[in-house]
Amino acid sequence: MACLTAGVPQAQAQSFPARSVRIVIGVVPGGVIDTLARGVTAELSKNWNQSVVVENRVGAGDIIAGDAVAKSAPDGHTLLLTSSATFLVNQFMRSKLPYDPVKDLVPVVALTRTSDVLLATPKLGVSSVKELVALAKSKPGALNYGSFGIGSAAHLDAVAFASVAGIRITHIPYKGGAAVIAALLGGEIDFSFSGLTPSLGPVKQGLLKALAFGAAQRSPALPQASTFQEAGYNIETGSWFGVFGPAATPRAIVEKISADTSRVLATPAFRDRFVLGVGMEELNLQAGPFAELLRDSREKFVSQYGSLKIKLD
CATH class of the missing domain: 3.40.190.10 (Periplasmic binding protein-like II)
Structure with a gap:
């Protein structure tokens, strides 16, 4: 029985996606994140032979978008694309989030960085x-x-x-x-x-x-x-942009989305148009390295801003 159940996540990954995939963003159409998201979804749609769409859930500093993804079915069909600045601000500077950024979302793939x-x-x-x-x-x-x-x-x-x-x-x-x-x-x-x-x-x-x-x-x-x-000033500015999924998403599905998106980012035509062409830097970190980046970013954020006691609610 254990052998049979162990193969279930891998079978789910092989059949993923089984239906349309949504990438939810918390900004209006036309900006840098929206353009990047639409570039990624267009390529994934072709590679998966399945519809992948951008859904703009605007408002409350990405909280509406983050909450929608955190509470969606953990099967990889609903994902969040956001920036480190927004993600970390919501975690550390808001006390009334309807979801827990640490417990309810899992890092899937880091796409780009902008300074x-x-x-x-x-x-x-x-x-x-x-x-x-x-x-x-x-x-x-x-x-x-x-x-x-x-x-x-x-x-x-x-x-x-x-x-x-x-x-x-x-x-x-x-x-x-x-x-x-x-x-x-x-x-x-x-x-x-x-x-x-x-x-x-x-x-x-x-x-x-x-x-x-x-x-x-x-x-x-x-x-x-x-x-x-x-x-002479030791600071770096800007944000990275990454994709998250619901925390309970099977690891095999997370890794499939991560690997497939990584291949899209590595395509020269995509990189030239959607990354370098708009002044961004390619990160292209799959799930494991992205989790490490997220840990480092959280520590740096607390070190830089924790003493300021800024609260947005």
Whole structure:
């Protein structure tokens, strides 16, 4: 009997997917995550000969999307695609989640990573991170920065930067990344952290200055922007994007989804269009290594932000 039951998960994986698969995301159509999700689903649909669709469950900072997946049938047919910033903020900065991010979701595959750019308005008169820090120290609390909401990646990046640099700055939250760029261009705020893709146009047109890039190495798209390490500040910015499933999903199904998605990411045409072509870095970590990344990310998040006691509910 034990031998017979041991083969059940493997048989389930071999027949997966048995019906349409949903990848749930908590953002509106058209953004970086939505575009990445639609690229992945298109390829998986072809490889599995089964419909794989994106479902936009927008609201409450991914909580609606996360709850829908956490409480779905644990058979691999409903998955969550989210960012590390959102996932970790919900775990550590919200006390009233309707699901447990640790117990109710399992990491399946890490897709990509994106690093943020530190942008400043030309009128601020600074051309480097050190000049920005010097100006902020000369006017404690006078300089303001924008983000797309309390607990967003841009907000947390700025908090980490202020802590490392020893400066006091004022936070002005907006409703989205586009609104932050508009506020910079309109002179409403002095600086902000932003994703690479929306930063490129204004920087190349000379409308904004790119002071630093938040990865370990400079971006080929913005070679003039130093890394924070080069500027003397030990921080990295941005998020990774990964896929999760309900916690009780059979391991064999998790591994099949992980391996099949990994093959999609490794395809040069996909990588050029949906990863490198939009300024992201390929991670492509299957379930085991992704679980290790998640553990490391949780520890780093608590180390950087735990003492701030930020609560969003």
